[in-house]
Amino acid sequence: MPGKSTKPASSHVDAYERILGAIDSGELPPGARLRESQLAERLGISRTPVREALRRLEAQGLVAHEPHRGVVVAELDYDQLGELYAVREVLEATAARLAARHASPEEVEVLREMAAAHAELVEDAAGLAEANKRFHRQINRSSHNRYLNSMLENMRVNLALLSGTTFTLPERRRAAAEEHRAIVEAIAKGDELEAERLARQHISNGYKARISLASRD
Known part of the structure; x- marks a missing residue:
């Protein structure tokens, strides 16, 4: 301890x-x-x-x-990991879609600043992991849907059981930073479908990285 x-x-x-x-x-x-x-x-x-x-x-x-x-x-087994990411993909994608509809200009600017900072953290796995949590939380808030945010907060509790971070993989750090930038630009344009699609792909890519890490244990 x-x-x-x-x-x-x-x-x-x-x-x-x-x-x-x-x-x-x-x-x-x-x-x-x-x-x-x-x-x-x-x-x-x-x-x-x-x-x-x-x-x-x-x-x-x-x-x-x-x-x-x-x-x-508690420890998540392989099937629980897949179940958690399946729900995460749906919820995070919905948050991105609603953010594209409801985010204020100020919220978009904050998201842009966050995404730009992530590009500077591609050599810092721990720093990027913390920045990533704040980024997703800001997208969730920018959705302006209290019920969705309640579900996302409950999911966040369960995400605490994920061991380590996928950002220990250098290729994941670089890819995630670019994915964040693309999601923000879709939100900025008000393109709900594109923001949703990109967020889904982002979470899916994160799940693939998790599987890759698990296969190394």
Whole structure:
């Protein structure tokens, strides 16, 4: 476990968000044991909010109980990976289509700036991975559909279980940066069908990269 955090959690929600963040960042990778006492010490809180946070994460499928090991970060099997990306493709593509319809000029400009920055991060896998999350979140917000965003947020929770990043593959970093640029230009033109098509292809390419990574394990 990393060193104890100096920032105290003030509620069960804080404990949940911080444990989820540690899973999402890879600090707590799939298969990692989750001991209440260690997590409570790390967060600087009692075990009660930690226990509640773990129950919530278990209900969402992010935490599991394993014989002889106890509570661990859940791991996606091969079929679950495919199921997750199938849903992601539909939701992300819909968000891009609605962004092409509803995004304000200011939102388009922000997306353009993000995409341009990604081209400067093609040698930085970790940096591009974080920028990629912010980029997709901005597209989702630019769709201006609260119900879609609720579904996307629920999906984001499950994406935290993806181990590592496909941006460890140099060819994926370069391709993703160009795909982001193309999606933004379609959104800027208000071309809903093209934005949707490009977003679908983008997620599909990401899934192929995931399969490639999994085949190397």
